[in-house]
Structure formats: C-alpha cells, structure tokens
Amino acid sequence: MAKIIDGKAIAKKLRAVVKAQTEQLKQKGVIPGLVVILIGNDPASEIYVRNKERAAEKVGVNARTIKYPASATEAEVLAKIEALNQDEQVDAILVQSPMPAQFNSEVIQAAISPAKDVDGFHPLNIGKLFANRSGYYPVANTPRGIMTMLKHEGVALAGKNILVVGRSILVGRPMFALLERANATVTLAHRYTPIDTLKLLAQQADVVIVATGVVNLIQGSDLKAGAVVIDVGINRLADGKLVGDVDFSSASQVASAITPVPGGVGPMTIATLLQTTVELAGQHHDIEMEQAWQNI
Numbered sequence: 001m002a003k004i005i006d007g008k009a010i011a012k013k014l015r016a017v018v019k020a021q022t023e024q025l026k027q028k029g030v031i032p033g034l035v036v037i038l039i040g041n042d043p044a045s046e047i048y049v050r051n052k053e054r055a056a057e058k059v060g061v062n063a064r065t066i067k068y069p070a071s072a073t074e075a076e077v078l079a080k081i082e083a084l085n086q087d088e089q090v091d092a093i094l095v096q097s098p099m100p101a102q103f104n105s106e107v108i109q110a111a112i113s114p115a116k117d118v119d120g121f122h123p124l125n126i127g128k129l130f131a132n133r134s135g136y137y138p139v140a141n142t143p144r145g146i147m148t149m150l151k152h153e154g155v156a157l158a159g160k161n162i163l164v165v166g167r168s169i170l171v172g173r174p175m176f177a178l179l180e181r182a183n184a185t186v187t188l189a190h191r192y193t194p195i196d197t198l199k200l201l202a203q204q205a206d207v208v209i210v211a212t213g214v215v216n217l218i219q220g221s222d223l224k225a226g227a228v229v230i231d232v233g234i235n236r237l238a239d240g241k242l243v244g245d246v247d248f249s250s251a252s253q254v255a256s257a258i259t260p261v262p263g264g265v266g267p268m269t270i271a272t273l274l275q276t277t278v279e280l281a282g283q284h285h286d287i288e289m290e291q292a293w294q295n296i
C-alpha cells in the first residue's frame with residue numbers, strides 16, 4: 001500500500017514559512033500585495049479565489065479580488081492590468097483561469113508586468129524557465145508546489161524516468177522544464193499520445209505526474225511497482241465526489257507514494273502562490289529573502 005502524500009500538511013508547513021517571511025518584510029515596512037482578477041462566474045473559480053484571499057489573510061499578505069462579469073471586454077481588463085502594473089502597493093497580479101471565451105488568455109497573460117507575474121505565465125518568465133536562466137523569476141505555482149512536495153517526500157529526481165501527462169501552460173509544460181532542470185529524463189505525453197504508448201511510458205516511469213482532467217486515465221496496472229504518483233486532476237463526479245485523473249484505489253496498491261484528491265496538489269497551489277507573492281514583494285523592495293522553505 002502506497003504512502004499517501006499529505007498535501008494539506010505540507011502546505012500548512014509552507015504557509016508557516018511564508019508567514020514568517022511576511023513578518024520580516026513588515027518589519028521593513030513592506031506589506032506584500034496580491035491582486036486576483038476574476039472574470040465571469042465559474043463556480044469552481046469563485047471557490048479557489050475565495051480560498052486564495054483567506055489563505056493570504058492568514059499569512060499577512062494583503063490580497064484583494066477584482067471581479068468582472070462574464071460580459072466584460074478584454075480592453076477593460078487590459079486597462080485595469082496596466083493600472084495595477086503601475087501601482088506601487090501591488091507586488092503580484094493574476095487573472096484566474098479559465099477566462100470567458102471572448103478573452104485571449106495569451107494577450108492577458110502577456111499584459112501583466114513580468115515582475116508582478118505571480119502565476120509565471122508571462123512569455124518572458126516562461127522563456128527564462130525553459131532556458132534555465134539564473135536569477136529570480138516566478139514559476140507557475142502548481143508545478144512549483146509539486147517540486148516542493150517531491151523534495152519534502154525525499155523523492156530523488158536526477159537520472160529518474162519521469163512521465164508528465166498533459167501539456168498545459170498551468171502545469172505540464174512548466175513541470176517538464178522544472179524536472180529537466182532537476183536532471184530527470186522527462187517525457188511529456190498529451191492528447192495525441194496513443195493510449196497504448198501512454199501505458200507503455202507509464203510502465204517505465206519512476207514518477208508519473210498526471211494533469212489532464214480525464215477521470216481514471218491511469219490505473220494501477222499501468223504503473224511500475226514502487227512508482228511515485230502525483231495526481232493534479234480535480235474532477236467533480238455527478239454525485240458531487242471529487243476525484244483525480246488516477247484511479248486511486250488500484251494505483252495505491254502498486255505505487256510507493258501517491259497524492260490524494262482532494263488534499264494533495266490543490267492545497268500546495270495556493271500555499272505556493274503566497275510563497276511567490278512574498279518573493280515578488282522582496283524583489284520589488286530589494287530585500288533578500290531567505291529560502292527557508294527548502295527545508296520544510
């Protein structure tokens with residue numbers, strides 16, 4: 001039976017470190033400021049945004065949400081982003097995904113100043129990540145949170161065979177870059193990967209990370225014995241139950257460690273968002289931040 005990786009508990013430890021960092025910044029007169037832009041009325045997004053605000057308040061980050069109706073225009077949101085880019089009180093900006101159909105997410109993401117791009121979706125920050133540039137730049141919070149979880153669990157990555165399933169800008173692509181940077185051999189599978197190929201790749205992988213939104217895509221019988229399984233999927237079934245992209249009951253019989261849904265990757269996304277917010281505030285005010293989170 002696999003060890004269940006407790007994302008909630010790791011996120012709690014990370015938030016405690018972030019809170020201590022926020023207090024250090026406050027002693028220097030800096031209150032980290034986060035603005036979340038929510039467009040439309042996607043019920044899940046409303047919950048995530050509320051959870052971000054609550055978590056921010058607990059660690060001392062000054063967070064606020066700016067809401068737009070689903071009928072909002074790209075021009076009005078772009079004008080607001082431009083004003084926030086100029087606002088000295090704002091260190092971090094994000095626009096919650098998904099956005100309504102009339103929005104071009106590439107245009108919106110590129111409009112946020114790279115120095116305030118707390119999601120790490122700006123092409124400049126993505127380019128730096130893929131080029132493995134030195135220096136500080138924000139990286140997408142879900143894959144970064146997964147790296148923190150893997151480190152916390154003592155999962156060695158160098159030289160390991162890792163399969164990432166899903167190639168979104170939120171998870172799969174930055175996950176690939178972070179793992180490659182950690183000297184793993186990484187395969188990125190996606191919707192055009194034939195299912196037989198996917199299963200063969202999964203059987204060879206020491207670590208499998210799945211972010212597709214397809215319920216039960218990966219079964220225990222697909223996995224190598226002792227693999228580490230990270231399930232990023234959040235799928236709500238007709239009966240209201242939340243499940244991931246991995247069949248937890250069969251996979252947990254074969255894996256050595258596995259993240260549950262809920263309570264796995266999700267809580268790490270929000271804790272890591274706060275971590276990135278505080279780091280961006282430190283950058284803006286030229287304050288060196290101790291990387292204490294590495295030892296959580």
Ligand SMILES: Nc1nc2c(c(=O)[nH]1)N[C@@H](CN(C=O)c1ccc(C(=O)N[C@@H](CCC(=O)O)C(=O)O)cc1)CN2
Pocket residue numbers: 044047048094095096097098119141142170234242261262263264265266267268269270
């Ligand atoms: N601009 C962004 N949009 C979205 C991101 C993102 O990182 N930036 N990620 C997701 C949504 N998300 C954060 O924004 C998020 C999703 C899920 C959770 C979470 O804690 N999930 C819980 C279950 C919650 C539930 O009941 O639904 C869990 O897994 O335990 C946190 C954050 C897409 N959009």
